[in-house]
Amino acid sequence: MGVETVAVYSEADELALHVREADRAVLIGKAPSSESYLRMERILEAARESGVDAVHPGYGFLSQNPDFADECADAGLIFIGPKGDVHRLMGDKKAARQQVQRFGVPVVPGYDGDDQQDESLVAEAKRIGFPLMIKPARGGGGKGMHVAHNAAEFESVLPRARRESQSSFGNDVLVLERFVQKPRHVEVQVLFDAHGQGVHLFERECSVQRRHQKVLEETPSIALDASQRERICAAGVTAAAAANYVNAGTVEFLLDPSGEFYFLEMNTRLQVEHPVTEMTLGLDLVRLQIEIAEGRPLPFSQSKLTPRGHAIEARLNAEDPRRGDSPSPGRILHFEPPCGPFVRCDSGVRTGSVVPEYYDPMIAKIIASGPTRDAARTALIDALHDTVVLGISTNRERLIQILQSEPFATGRIHTGVLDEIGPLPKEAPPSAEDLALIQAALDSGSSRPHSGVRTPAAHDPWASAGGWRLW
Amino acid sequence: MRFKHGDRIHEVARHSETAFEVDGVAVEASVSPAGSSRFDGRTGECRTPVFVAREGDRVFAQVGGRSYVLKVVARKAAASASDSGSPGDLEAPMPGRVTRVDVSVGDAVKRGQELIVVEAMKMENALISPMDGVVKSLAVKVGDMVAPGPALVVIEAGS
Numbered sequence: 106m107g108v109e110t111v112a113v114y115s116e117a118d119e120l121a122l123h124v125r126e127a128d129r130a131v132l133i134g135k136a137p138s139s140e141s142y143l144r145m146e147r148i149l150e151a152a153r154e155s156g157v158d159a160v161h162p163g164y165g166f167l168s169q170n171p172d173f174a175d176e177c178a179d180a181g182l183i184f185i186g187p188k189g190d191v192h193r194l195m196g197d198k199k200a201a202r203q204q205v206q207r208f209g210v211p212v213v214p215g216y217d218g219d220d221q222q223d224e225s226l227v228a229e230a231k232r233i234g235f236p237l238m239i240k241p242a243r244g245g246g247g248k249g250m251h252v253a254h255n256a257a258e259f260e261s262v263l264p265r266a267r268r269e270s271q272s273s274f275g276n277d278v279l280v281l282e283r284f285v286q287k288p289r290h291v292e293v294q295v296l297f298d299a300h301g302q303g304v305h306l307f308e309r310e311c312s313v314q315r316r317h318q319k320v321l322e323e324t325p326s327i328a329l330d331a332s333q334r335e336r337i338c339a340a341g342v343t344a345a346a347a348a349n350y351v352n353a354g355t356v357e358f359l360l361d362p363s364g365e366f367y368f369l370e371m372n373t374r375l376q377v378e379h380p381v382t383e384m385t386l387g388l389d390l391v392r393l394q395i396e397i398a399e400g401r402p403l404p405f406s407q408s409k410l411t412p413r414g415h416a417i418e419a420r421l422n423a424e425d426p427r428r429g430d431s432p433s434p435g436r437i438l439h440f441e442p443p444c445g446p447f448v449r450c451d452s453g454v455r456t457g458s459v460v461p462e463y464y465d466p467m468i469a470k471i472i473a474s475g476p477t478r479d480a481a482r483t484a485l486i487d488a489l490h491d492t493v494v495l496g497i498s499t500n501r502e503r504l505i506q507i508l509q510s511e512p513f514a515t516g517r518i519h520t521g522v523l524d525e526i527g528p529l530p531k532e533a534p535p536s537a538e539d540l541a542l543i544q545a546a547l548d549s550g551s552s553r554p555h556s557g558v559r560t561p562a563a564h565d566p567w568a569s570a571g572g573w574r575l576w
Numbered sequence: 577m578r579f580k581h582g583d584r585i586h587e588v589a590r591h592s593e594t595a596f597e598v599d600g601v602a603v604e605a606s607v608s609p610a611g612s613s614r615f616d617g618r619t620g621e622c623r624t625p626v627f628v629a630r631e632g633d634r635v636f637a638q639v640g641g642r643s644y645v646l647k648v649v650a651r652k653a654a655a656s657a658s659d660s661g662s663p664g665d666l667e668a669p670m671p672g673r674v675t676r677v678d679v680s681v682g683d684a685v686k687r688g689q690e691l692i693v694v695e696a697m698k699m700e701n702a703l704i705s706p707m708d709g710v711v712k713s714l715a716v717k718v719g720d721m722v723a724p725g726p727a728l729v730v731i732e733a734g735s
Contacts, residue, residue, distance in 0.1 A: 248698055265700065272675075273698055431670045432697040438629035438636060439613035456612070462671045462696045493643075495613060495629040495636035502643065534584055535646075537598035539639040541605035542617040543646070544577060544588045544596060546628035547635065549609055 106392055111155040113148055115141035117461035122453050131155060136463045142166040145173050149180050159183035159398060161391070165465065168374040169196055169245060185398040186352050187373050194348050195371040198242050198280050201348075205368050208347040210340050213359060213367040215282035217242070223263060226281065230259050233283050239263070241270030242278040245372060247317035249273050252284055285367070287519040289360040290314065291326050292372075293341025294382050296393060297350045298403045305338040306382050306390075307412050309355075312518040313507060315430065320500075320523070321507060322378035323417040324385050327478060327516040328360060337366050344368060353379075353394050362519075377420070377470065380449060384416035384474040415481040416474035419489060419504045422466040426503035426529045434462035438496035443488035447474045447481075450488075460497060468499070478516065482508055503529045579635065579646040664712070665727035666703045672696030674720045679729070683711045691729050694722060709733045 112127035117136035124130040131151040134141035141147075143166055152160060160177050162168035168186065175189035186192075195201045199217035206212050215238075216229035230237050230253070237259060241249045249269035253259035263279075271277040289312040297303035310326030311319040329337065341356040348371065355376050357369040379390045396404070423433045437458045442450040452469035454460065460468055471492060473485035486508050489501055507513055510526045535543070579586045589597045596603045607615035607626055617626035617639065624640040635646040676693035679685060690702040691711075712732040722728060 269698075269700065272695075428669065431701060432672075432699065434671055434696070436631070438631060439627055441614070441627065464697065466697050490641040493627045493638045495627055495638065496631060498645070532582065532644075535581055535586070535639075535642070535644050537596075537601050537603045538605060538619040538622075539637075539642065539644070540579065540586055540588050540598045541596035541603040542607060542615075542619065542624065542626045542639055543579075543628055543635065543637045543644070544590060545605050545607040545617070546615045546626050546637075547577070547630060548590065549607060549615070 106395065108395070111151075111157050113142070113151050115463075117459075117463055120458055122455055122458065129155060136461060138166060138463060145170075145176055148173075149176060149182075152177075152182055153180065157182065159185055159395070161185040161394070162374065164375050164377055169372070171196060183398050185394050187348075187350055187354065191348050191350055192373045195354075195373050196243060196245075198240065198244075198370055201371060202368065204347050205344040205371075208343050210344045210347070210368045211366065213282050213285065213369070215280060217280040221278055223260075226263065226279065227256065227260060230281055231256060233281055235259070236284040236286075238282045238284045239266045240280050240282065241266070241274050241276070242280050243274040243276045244270060245370070247314070247319070250317040285359050285361050287362055287521060288312075289326065289328050289519055290319075290357065290369075291328065291337060291360045291366065292355050292357040292376075293338050294376075294379070294390075295341050295345040295350065295354050295356060296390075296397070296403065297345060297352065297354075298397050299351050299400055300402050302403050302406075303342055303346060303350070304403060304405070304407045304410060305342050306386055306388070306410065307338060308334065308341075309378055309381055310518075311378060312520050313513065313522055314520050315523055317520075319378065319420065321417060321419055321504070321513070322381055323415065323478070323481070324381045325412065325415065326360075333364060333366075340366070340368070344371060352397050353390055377467070378418050380451060380470060380472045381416040381418050381474075384447075384449065384472060385412040385414055386410060387413070414474055414476045415478040416472060417478075417481045417485050417508075418470055418472040419485055419508070420467050420500075421469040421471060421489075421492065421494070421504070422500045423460045423468050423497050424466045424500055425498035426500045427532065428498075430500070432462065432466050433498035434460045434466075435497040436460075437468075437494060439493060440495075441491070441493035442469070443471060443491040445484070445488065445491075447484055448472070448488045450492075468494070479514075482514065506530075578649045580649045581644060581646050585649060662730075663706050664709060664731035664733060666691065666706075666729050666731070667727055668694050668722040668724050669701050669703075670694070670696050671721070671723040672701070674716050674718055674722060674728075675700065677714070677716065677718055679711050679714065681711050681714050685709060685711060685731060691731075692716065694728075703729065705731050707731060707733050 110127045112123050112130040113133045114124045133147045167173040171189040171192035174184045177184035202212045236254045239251045251262045251266050267277040291310050293308050294306040309324045311322040313321040344356045355372040358366040360366045424430045425433050440456045449472040454468045473481050475481040489505050512522050594606045605619045607617045610616045613629045615626040617624040627638040629636050633648045637644045672694040675695045679691050685705045687707050689705045692703040694701050709731040712730045714729050716728045
């Protein structure tokens with residue numbers, strides 16, 4: 106677009122890719138996000154110092170924070186996203202559900218009252234019935250969400266749900282909701298300009314989830330026929346219009362096996378999985394976000410939008426699927442993104458990057474498309490096969506296992522499908538040939554990470570952790 | 577070299593440029609460097625992309641899409657394959673910050689009881705007592721940064 110960019114970064118991200126790719130980057134604080142990426146006043150100061158005219162909040166941290174949107178506007182900056190009041194309304198799950206319900210959008214039975222005492226929540230839980238979902242009222246992205254299968258489990262998980270809600274979102278108010286059995290997660294991408302014109306960019310299905318965090322996302326959803334698609338996409342547009350929405354947003358629904366759908370929440374920001382929509386519609390959503398923020402009208406009407414083919418995204422995470430998906434931060438000794446026709450890799454790392462322990466484990470998104478779902482699926486398997494990350498554990502093999510599994514291949518997926526697929530099998534011992542090749546490579550000497558990488562300052566846990574030596 | 581993979585030790589000896597012996601089996605293999613950490617591998621007629629990087633005694637490899645983490649072990653250490661401490665030594669599951677310590681030295685604990693919570697990447701991970709026993713030592717307090725390796729808490733079996 107020819108727009109000059111200024112990035113902000115914390116001490117832990119000194120070597121991060123976003124810092125290197127921006128025209129300029131401003132240090133805003135220490136590694137913990139509460140001392141950097143969540144410090145509004147420091148970010149606004151960095152914006153002023155750099156003379157920027159607009160702020161894109163990305164998809165984490167302050168991207169859905171109403172006060173940040175307001176303060177950007179007060180500081181004379183264009184916030185690339187909806188206004189503070191829209192974030193405030195949709196960020197409050199209770200108010201959001203009530204608002205969309207008024208406009209005829211269906212919601213899941215639940216409790217979102219102000220009385221948050223233990224006894225009251227337990228009573229409400231019993232009234233709604235089990236299994237039951239506990240969610241932070243201010244949450245998003247699956248963080249801090251728990252399922253209780255009976256009253257005893259509910260009471261035991263309640264304190265942890267509160268703590269996680271408090272530590273992740275700064276607020277411990279919880280909402281309860283009927284847990285629909287074997288639902289699919291289907292969401293509708295919407296785009297509204299500042300002149301009241303809105304369209305949907307069709308749906309994405311993100312049913313493959315692990316602890317309520319998305320693992321694989323695709324478009325279209327094969328669970329919808331043409332009339333269901335029309336209904337759910339129209340409901341997405343209605344929900345967004347109910348909030349006087351402006352810019353790109355996503356309305357999330359649960360689709361139950363009978364085909365009924367319920368409003369879950371609205372994400373008032375760009376989403377991680379937006380590339381699959383871009384791949385099938387040939388659009389650049391970030392460009393459209395910026396154009397909308399500049400006050401330009403939508404460049405197309407609904408009837409001009411026709412998706413083509415199928416696209417699937419896999420989230421590559423720094424985690425160990427054989428140890429309960431525990432995070433695996435550390436230094437990446439070698440990174441090799443996949444390439445090939447209909448393959449896209451949006452990566453936050455490269456060789457030499459350090460994956461900090463402070464933030465989300467996602468290091469790259471790998472997206473493949475094709476004329477059919479199966480073409481996209483097999484292309485994504487090939488792409489993951491070609492992706493190389495040395496130095497930390499990743500879920501690469503887990504993603505391949507899921508993509509190759511019978512439930513995913515046939516499309517019989519739901520939000521609990523990973524339990525059906527089962528864990529990644531214990532790793533097979535290396536073959537004699539593979540060990541000989543590894544020995545030959547070690548002997549040839551160029552397997553040491555190149556030494557040109559600068560180590561960030563003293564907080565780097567890899568510089569101080571005992572027993573770790575860097576060559 | 578000797579490599580530890582999972583619980584197993586593999587012995588690899590090189591007899592010539594292309595002749596290897598792996599766990600007593602003869603294998604032909606060769607590589608040519610194709611960039612940093614990257615090699616074109618060949619075993620007989622078969623060509624395979626090989627990626628290998630070493631950090632300390634750990635070797636990270638991906639061969640034809642299969643990834644491995646190997647530990648280089650010294651010959652005398654290899655004799656006793658078990659290198660972990662006693663089952664009552666609980667280490668951090670990953671680098672992170674201690675957000676809760678629920679026990680003190682001398683406390684009696686039950687098998688399955690949460691002792692310490694380590695938070696990383698916004699996830700709470702509890703260290704759980706593997707047995708009924710007593711807290712023998714405790715090396716951390718709330719707020720400490722920890723990494724896998726040293727025992728954070730040691731439980732001694734007992735009634």
